[in-house]
Amino acid sequence: MRSTFSTFVSRYRRYYIEILSLLGNTPRLIHLVWDAAPGWLLLRIAVTLGAALVPVVQLYISKLVVDQVVLILASDAPGFTPSLIMLVGVGFGLLLVQEVLSQLNRLVNRILNDQFLLHANVQLLQQAMRLDLAHYESSEFHDVLNRAQQSGSNYPVRVVELLARILGSGTRLAGLLTLLLRFSPSVMLLLLLSVLPTLWVGIRYSQRRFWMSRRQTPSRRLADYFYEVLTDPKYVKEVRLFNLGHHMVEQYRTIRQEFNQESRRLAQRQSLAQLSIELLGGVGFYGAYGLVLWQTIRGLVTLGDLTLYAGAFQQAQSLIESLLVSLATLYEYNLYVSQYFELLDIAPEVTSPPQPHPFPQPMTRGLQLRDVYFTYPGSEQPTLKGINLTVAPGECIALVGLNGSGKTTLLKLFTRLYDIDRGAIEIDDIPLQQFSLGDLRSQIGVLFQDFARYALDVQDNIGFGNLPQRDDMEQVTQAADGAGAIPVIEQLEEGYQTILGKMFAGGVDLSGGQWQKIGLARAFMSDAQILILDEPTAAVDAIAEHDLFQRFRHLTQGKMTFLVSHRFSTVRMADRIVVLEQGKITEVGTHDQLMAQPGRYAEMFELQAESYLGKG
Numbered sequence: 001m002r003s004t005f006s007t008f009v010s011r012y013r014r015y016y017i018e019i020l021s022l023l024g025n026t027p028r029l030i031h032l033v034w035d036a037a038p039g040w041l042l043l044r045i046a047v048t049l050g051a052a053l054v055p056v057v058q059l060y061i062s063k064l065v066v067d068q069v070v071l072i073l074a075s076d077a078p079g080f081t082p083s084l085i086m087l088v089g090v091g092f093g094l095l096l097v098q099e100v101l102s103q104l105n106r107l108v109n110r111i112l113n114d115q116f117l118l119h120a121n122v123q124l125l126q127q128a129m130r131l132d133l134a135h136y137e138s139s140e141f142h143d144v145l146n147r148a149q150q151s152g153s154n155y156p157v158r159v160v161e162l163l164a165r166i167l168g169s170g171t172r173l174a175g176l177l178t179l180l181l182r183f184s185p186s187v188m189l190l191l192l193l194s195v196l197p198t199l200w201v202g203i204r205y206s207q208r209r210f211w212m213s214r215r216q217t218p219s220r221r222l223a224d225y226f227y228e229v230l231t232d233p234k235y236v237k238e239v240r241l242f243n244l245g246h247h248m249v250e251q252y253r254t255i256r257q258e259f260n261q262e263s264r265r266l267a268q269r270q271s272l273a274q275l276s277i278e279l280l281g282g283v284g285f286y287g288a289y290g291l292v293l294w295q296t297i298r299g300l301v302t303l304g305d306l307t308l309y310a311g312a313f314q315q316a317q318s319l320i321e322s323l324l325v326s327l328a329t330l331y332e333y334n335l336y337v338s339q340y341f342e343l344l345d346i347a348p349e350v351t352s353p354p355q356p357h358p359f360p361q362p363m364t365r366g367l368q369l370r371d372v373y374f375t376y377p378g379s380e381q382p383t384l385k386g387i388n389l390t391v392a393p394g395e396c397i398a399l400v401g402l403n404g405s406g407k408t409t410l411l412k413l414f415t416r417l418y419d420i421d422r423g424a425i426e427i428d429d430i431p432l433q434q435f436s437l438g439d440l441r442s443q444i445g446v447l448f449q450d451f452a453r454y455a456l457d458v459q460d461n462i463g464f465g466n467l468p469q470r471d472d473m474e475q476v477t478q479a480a481d482g483a484g485a486i487p488v489i490e491q492l493e494e495g496y497q498t499i500l501g502k503m504f505a506g507g508v509d510l511s512g513g514q515w516q517k518i519g520l521a522r523a524f525m526s527d528a529q530i531l532i533l534d535e536p537t538a539a540v541d542a543i544a545e546h547d548l549f550q551r552f553r554h555l556t557q558g559k560m561t562f563l564v565s566h567r568f569s570t571v572r573m574a575d576r577i578v579v580l581e582q583g584k585i586t587e588v589g590t591h592d593q594l595m596a597q598p599g600r601y602a603e604m605f606e607l608q609a610e611s612y613l614g615k616g
């Protein structure tokens with residue numbers, strides 16, 4: 001018995017704490033609304049309070065009217081009295097005020113919601129921007145992001161609307177209860193008790209719905225993924241050629257059908273529970289009503305009072321009920337809003353120091369890597385193991401190695417897309433972590449293997465490499481020229497203003513090699529001291545590669561350049577070649593030095609040369 005009791009207590013204590021902690025998001029949310037539109041928030045509160053009090057005053061006026069009519073009927077010469085006319089006039093005035101307030105409420109609500117939604121979404125985007133690359137590579141983070149996107153897009157606004165409704169109903173209820181208190185506190189208690197179960201059922205089912213939706217996140221993301229594959233132009237060709245459409249639609253349908261069934265079962269159970277408590281509420285209301293009727297018949301209250309109390313009971317009962325439903329819904333929405341804050345609360349690990357060191361202009365000693373170790377989050381084994389390397393300013397280094405040997409990973413560390421586990425990466429003897437991220441990254445021009453293809457115009461696609469200079473057409477053209485992209489741009493009807501990709505109206509798609517030239521131009525756009533080119537010529541034709549090769553020295557002059565390539569014709573352009581094998585540097589030297597020794601480089605070079613020449 002004792003243990004049953006303590007289980008009961010601990011269970012409900014848990015709910016109580018949960019409710020409190022989740023309603024705890026409400027002040028934070030109000031703070032967010034205040035940040036978004038303080039003036040509109042204040043106006044919304046004022047209008048809500050005004051609109052809530054008018055019906056209470058109206059009810060009281062109708063009581064006065066009835067009492068006046070009873071008096072007039074009892075008089076010798078029944079007719080309109082000035083006080084009756086005045087009361088009717090006030091009633092009419094209140095009606096007008098109510099109309100104005102209700103329209104104003106709608107207007108202010110819309111404006112406040114729009115402003116707040118924008119603010120909440122911008123907060124979410126800014127947070128998404130601050131987070132580390134590592135976050136984007138974890139599926140747990142994508143679950144959080146997906147839930148935050150779903151919750152963040154409308155739940156914060158819904159909570160604010162609900163709070164306004166609760167404020168309005170609460171104020172109106174307080175007014176009505178003040179009127180009712182004059183009658184009988186025990187009737188009020190009866191009223192309250194009859195509606196309390198509504199809150200209990202509401203909260204119970206809110207919780208169930210929320211946990212159901214949260215549990216469904218991974219499957220929902222999978223269903224969304226099938227949806228995306230079936231509708232995204234990137235996949236259209238393969239989906240048709242491999243005949244994947246039917247299979248994927250079925251997968252999508254199965255997942256969503258399971259969701260629907262779960263949701264239906266829950267809704268059925270809630271309806272049954274709701275029906276029972278509605279009946280209980282009805283009993284409470286008619287009990288209170290009967291009590292007032294009995295008192296009126298006994299002459300204890302006036303006919304006006306009967307009108308007042310009957311109206312006040314009815315209004316109070318439905319208000320309490322809707323207030324409790326609103327509270328339960330507030331709890332549910334708060335659960336969703338907590339998912340929005342869950343994303344906002346993730347702290348990035350790769351951050352700028354509080355007092356950053358200015359980046360050396362120009363670098364004098366260059367880049368040093370000392371015994372660098374790096375392990376990808378979630379991996380057991382380090383990808384880079386004890387890397388030591390010194391690179392002088394203006395030097396061009398080619399990184400070569402088999403697939404997966406760690407070349408791209410090393411480049412990601414220079415830009416602090418990840419932080420190292422052990423060792424140090426320094427520029428002029430200053431650790432990378434001591435520069436501000438913005439300063440460091442503005443000093444590095446990059447072209448990654450999987451470079452972005454923005455569905456925007458050519459000017460943006462190149463200018464994004466140096467945003468402040470985006471409108472400097474001379475610099476944009478120079479960068480395009482460096483990358484050999486001028487002929488590509490000249491054949492486009494709108495030149496630099498041509499939208500690339502097929503996502504927007506008038507967009508023109510480019511070939512893989514043409515896109516790569518645009519990406520390369522973006523890397524050349526920056527006046528950074530370090531240039532990182534990961535497979536810059538993988539997709540370009542032999543003539544374009546040769547052309548780039550001719551101008552490469554000039555283009556990278558004075559810049560510390562890192563070049564990753566599997567094409568040895570490109571690799572040869574470097575001052576020094578670094579060979580990586582399974583996360584370790586195994587050879588370093590010029591092309592001639594490495595060819596003179598029987599190592600991995602000479603082996604790979606000869607294999608490629610033989611295959612070109614058709615030997616072997």
Ligand SMILES: Nc1ncnc2c1ncn2[C@@H]1O[C@H](COP(=O)(O)OP(=O)(O)OP(=O)(O)O)[C@@H](O)[C@H]1O
Binds near residue numbers: 379406409
């Ligand atoms: N985001 C990641 N999370 C976990 N492991 C990763 C991640 N990216 C790469 N790896 C692993 O790190 C190793 C090195 O990858 P990296 O991309 O640096 O190789 P690479 O030398 O550039 O290869 P390639 O020549 O194919 O481009 C690989 O084993 C790869 O599986």
